Ligand code: FPP
Ligand code: MG
């Protein structure tokens with residue numbers, strides 16, 4: 001994206017506002033119960049917040065769809081955006097950014113229990129520090145706080161969308177756990193699971209931004225408004241395809257990245273029995289991979305053998321093409337939006353398109 005003739009990093013446009021969101025999150029997960037406070041705050045502490053991809057996307061989508069000329073602070077990369085002075089719509093959309101991050105972190109806490117993970121974001125996982133029971137309850141607590149924030153928006157359509165995300169996260173996890181032999185080899189099953197586990201949160205929080213943009217803040221009657229709106233569909237579709245691209249790249253990094261860069265063990269997917277997109281493509285060319293996939297790489301030497309077999313095929317390259325395909329559809333969604341209402345919206349759209357390129361070249 002370009003600001004006053006200067007090329008800027010796409011996330012930098014909303015970085016200061018993401019800081020404000022992070023600060024609010026630190027407050028919103030606070031509680032008087034010491035052990036719960038320690039657990040709930042674990043991934044919201046300074047320096048432990050991760051990439052904050054979801055809040056960034058949500059805020060950029062908010063700008064991309066902004067109906068009118070925003071206050072100048074949002075245009076200026078170098079100056080503070082005064083959150084207290086954010087107009088009402090923007091404040092409501094910032095709540096979606098917070099809710100999306102709360103749901104994301106809650107799902108990670110639960111996921112690390114399910115996966116018996118030892119590390120997360122380059123540090124000891126919460127289950128490893130405080131035990132499974134506390135980690136599960138901390139996740140539940142974050143979801144409870146997310147529910148309160150969501151209810152406070154008094155917009156029932158966003159409640160439906162964000163609640164569907166919770167259903168999808170759980171469904172995706174169960175789909176992964178209980179896949180039949182046929183499903184384990186099936187790319188469509190993989191994509192359906194991946195929408196549930198990764199893309200639904202991006203798609204539906206992005207759609208929630210569009211829904212709020214279409215409803216004036218005073219119109220909070222609880223009616224489900226604007227559900228057929230094409231802009232809502234495009235915002236959803238951007239999140240869906242970006243999420244799919246993001247996850248396929250994640251799958252590639254698991255096979256090609258190093259654990260020190262990733263902040264989690266490499267080859268984790270194979271070791272935990274998961275055949276991801278590159279592996280499924282490889283298996284189409286190399287039938288010897290199929291029995292390994294079906295026994296979830298559990299026999300001695302399976303992981304190493306799988307890597308050797310994958311490298312004989314175009315699996316990695318075909319997965320790269322799949323990621324690029326979804327990234328392109330995401331970018332096209334932004335290009336096809338109705339004409340931007342301000343320079344500010346135009347800059348944010350460029351940033352959202354740039355992110356579809358960046359997602360393909362990320363290293364962690
Ligand atoms: C990470 O996957 C996990 C998810 C994206 C979602 C996990 C969902 C649940 C545990 C269901 C419960 C949901 C809620 C909202 C509490 P991964 O294990 O493939 O990746 P990793 O390498 O990040 O661990
Ligand atoms: Mg995991």
Ligand code: MG
Nearest residue numbers: 111112114115
């Ligand atoms: Mg998992």
